[in-house]
Amino acid sequence: MKPGDPLFLKETPWQLVQLLGKGKSGYSWLVSRNGQVAVYKQIHHEPVSYYQFGDKFAAEIRAYHHLKEAQVNLPALLEYDEKAEWLLKSYLEGPTIAEQVAAGTLKNDVWPLIFRLSRHLQVLGINLDWFPANFIHTGGKLFYVDYEWNGYDPEWDFVNWGIYYWVNQQGMKKFLETGDHTAINLNGTGKPITNQLENVVARLISLQSAS
Known part of the structure; x- marks a missing residue:
């Protein structure tokens, strides 16, 4: 698959x-059709060393x-095909939080939104995949562009895992430039690098706890 290739979803042509x-x-x-854009997600079955799937x-x-x-x-779920294992979702324009982190352009008004969401979901017993590529801040709202969730576990929650x-x-x-996971993860794990980031994280947690 490459940009420009045609894609037929339930006989509807996309590109x-x-x-x-x-x-x-x-x-x-990202796919397009007659000026409309959407996100096509094709499920893969490649192994992930630190995560088990059903x-x-x-x-x-x-x-x-x-x-x-x-x-x-x-993002809205527009269409899906169980046999072919794909989903079509609405497209949210704008840089991901990961792109903003890398560029140093993450706005301060994002922090109350993510901490509030984290606390809300903890009460409900839910963990998201808090990796910043899964979030977009647009229209004053924080959107989670993935659908994955797990039962709450403090080891993998926002303040102990995602925030780093x-x-x-x-x-x-x-x-983002190289795809080198060792730039953000402890080698061979799904755990983030925390060294020299603890003080920044502690300050953010303290500020949000006081607000």
Whole structure:
């Protein structure tokens, strides 16, 4: 698959525009049709050393409905095909939080939104994949562009795991430029580099706890 290739989704013609990214469960492409754009996600079954999956596709569909009920801002699920294991989602324009982290342009008004969401979901027993590539800040709202969720576990929550990716500007810049996971992760793990970031994280947590 490459940009410009045709794509038929339930016999409807689309065109691949750009690979947006690869996650633990699939490849996401920007696709277009008659001036309309959307995100096409094709589930993959490539192994992930630090994560165990069941039925990835069924989990995505269940997760969408569960997170909608939990009042998480999500891109709309437009269409899907269970047999071919793809989903078509609405496209949210704008840089991801990961891109803003790398560029040093993350706005301060994002922090209350992500901390509020984290606290809200902790009460509901939900963890998101808090990696910043999964979030877009637009229209004053924070959107979670993935549908993945897990039961709450403090080891993998925002303040103990995700936030370290949100403050690692140099590491995120290198990761986005090269794909080198060791720029942001402890080698061979799904855990973030925390060295020299603890003080920044502690300050943010303190500020948000006081607000």
